Amino acid sequence: MTYASNPGQSPVRHARRMLDRGQMPPPGLVNATVSRSWERCLKAGLEPLAGPATPEPVSPPRLEQTLEQRRELLRQARPVIEYLFSQVSGSGSMVILADDQGLLIEALGDPEFLKRAERVALQPGASWHEQDRGTNAIGTALAERVPVAVHGSEHFLDCNRFLTCTAAPVMGSDGKLLGVIDISGHHGARHPHTLGLVQTASYMIESRMFELRHQRAARLRLHPQAEGIGTLAEGLVALDEDGRIVGANRTALSLLALADAEIGRAGIDGVLALASGGLLQRTRERPGAVLDVKTRCGRRLFLKAEPGRSPAPVAPPRRAAEVRDALAELDTGDERMRQCLERARKMVGKPIPILLHGESGVGKEMVAAAIHASGPRRQRAMVAINCAALPEHLIEAELFGYAPGAFTGARREGSAGRIREAHGSTLFLDEIGDMPLPLQSRLLRVLQERQVVPLGGGKPATVDFALIAASHRPLKLEVERGRFRADLYYRLNGITLTLPPLRARSDFPVLVTSLLERFEPGAGLMLEPAVLAALGDYPWPGNLRELANVLRFASALRDPGETVIGWHHLPEELVDELQRPERARPNDAEGVLSLRAASDSLIERTVRTSGGNLSEAARRLGISRTTLYRRMGGNRHQSGTVSRCVP
C-alpha cells in the first residue's frame, strides 16, 4: 500500500518549488510513488506550470465507442460506484471510474464544488493518463498498478493542486488492467480512510467481473483461514477442464505465489499438493466442503471448490431478415419454444385462431401477449379473460355483457361485456377448457356470427377480434371425454402450439439470466454455480411462474451491493428439497416418475409447512390455487395436509 506524504510539511513545499523550476527534487522529500511519477512526467516533456496536454474531452463518437467496449466493466462497477458514493456523499467528493487508458467512463457525485472548466475535467470523456495530466491518482495508479493517493501540490500540474485524489487499479482475472476506481474532491476533503475505501471497491468490482467471466468454470475459493472463505478477502481461481488456471484474482496470485504471466499456463496440480482431478472429484462427493490443503511452497490454505458447468446453450445466430419483436424476446434458445414462436409469427395478422397448450405457468399468456404485441392490432390493449377464475354464474354476463336491469345486482346502465371490449384488438380466452358446456355453445355462436347479443336482450353488436385461447388440459382429450364441444374445439384450433414445460427446456441458464435482468435491469445479478446446477435439475412443477417467483424472492433477500445469489437467498422449502440426499438427477423414462414424485413431495411438504393454508402454500410454490387443488386431487386430510398428489 502506498500513501502520499503530507504536503503541508515543508519538504513537500521545497520539492514543489524545485519541480516548478523544472528540476527533479532529491529522494525522500515526497513519497517514492509520487517522486517516480514526477520523474516520468518531466521525461515526457510535461511542464508543471502549463495546462493539460490534451485539455478537451475526447469526441462523443470516441467516448461512445469506449463506453460500448467497456460495457461489462461499467455494468459490474455501477452498483459499487453507487455504494461508494453513499459512503462519501456530503463530503464534496466524486466517485470516478476510468478505463485502462485513464479515460473517465463514469463519474458520480456532486461536482458543484468545482469551477466549470474543472467540472469538465472530471466528466466522462476526459483523460487522466499521466502523459496528459501529469501525476494524479488515476494516471499514477495505472502506471504503478498499486493504490495511490495524490494530494494537493503532489499533482504534477499546478492547475490540479486544488484536488485530493485516491485511486486503486481494477485488475482482470487474466492479470491485465481493467481500469481504475477513484475518489476525487477538493483538497480540503482529504480523509485517511479513502484509500481503504477505494481498495475495497476495487476488490468488489474484480470479484463481480470474476464471477461473470468464470460462471461456468470450476472455481476455487481460498483463504488462510476457513472463515475467510466467502468474504471479500478470499482468493479466487478459475480452472479449465484440464485443471489449468485460467483466471485468478490478486489475492489468489499472492496466496499461491503465482505471477500474472502464469495465468493460462500453470496447472493447479503444480501449485497445490493435490491433483485437480482428485480435488474436483472430492468436492463433487462432498459439495460445499472446505478442504485443508498445502501450496507448493508449503503454505497451509483452506479451499472450497465449485465444480464447473457445461457451456450454456448458445442460440444460433438470427437470420438477418428476422425481426426483433415481442415474440423474438421470448426466444432464449430452446428449440421447441423457438418452433412455437416461429409458427406463431406466421399466424400474426391472419384470421386464424391460435390455441396454446401447456402446463400451468409455462408462459401461455406471455406468448399470447407477444403475439398480440407483434401484430397489427397492437395499438389496442389485448383483452384477457381467465375462464377458470370467474364464478360460473357471472361468466355469461362478463363475456357477453347485459342489458340495463338484466338481473338482480346488475349495473343500472348495463355492461358491454369483455368480448365487445376486444373489438379491434385480441381476445385471449385463458383456461378455455374450464368453460361450462352451456357457455361453450354461446361462445361458438359469437365466433361463428361475429355478433354479441347482451344478456337480457338488446341490439346485437358486431365484433371483430383476433382470437387466442389457452388450456392446460389437452382439449382434444376433453372432446373425446364429452367435456368440451367438438365444434368449438375446431373453431378455436386454427393452429395448436404446445409450449414445453420448464424442466424440458434446454435454455435454463439463459432464462435465469434474462429473468434476473428483467427484475434488476443492469444489476448484473447471477446465481452461484452450485445453485444454478441444482435449480437446473429441479422439476419445476410451477414452471416459469415458480422460477420467476423464486428468483424474485432471492433477489429481494440480497444485501445492498450483493450480486451473486446463493443458497441462503432461496426459499427454505426449496433448499430442503434441492438438498435432500435421495433426490436423484431426473432424466429419461425413469426420470419422469422421479420428477412427479419430487414435485408431489415438494407440494406436500410446502402445504404442511404452511400449516395447511393452501393460499400460502400456492404462493410459496409459485403456482395458482387452481393448480394446487388439481395437483392435490382432493385427497386431503381434514387438517389440510396432502396424502397423495395426483397428476
Ligand SMILES: Nc1ncnc2c1ncn2[C@@H]1O[C@H](COP(=O)(O)OP(=O)(O)OP(=O)(O)O)[C@@H](O)[C@H]1O
Ligand atoms: N418467457 C418468459 N420470460 C420471463 N418470464 C416468464 C416467461 N414466461 C412466463 N414467465 C413468468 O411466468 C409467469 C406465468 O406466465 P403465464 O401466466 O404466461 O403462464 P401460463 O402458462 O399462462 O399460466 P396459467 O396456465 O397458470 O395461466 C409470468 O407471470 C412470468 O412471471
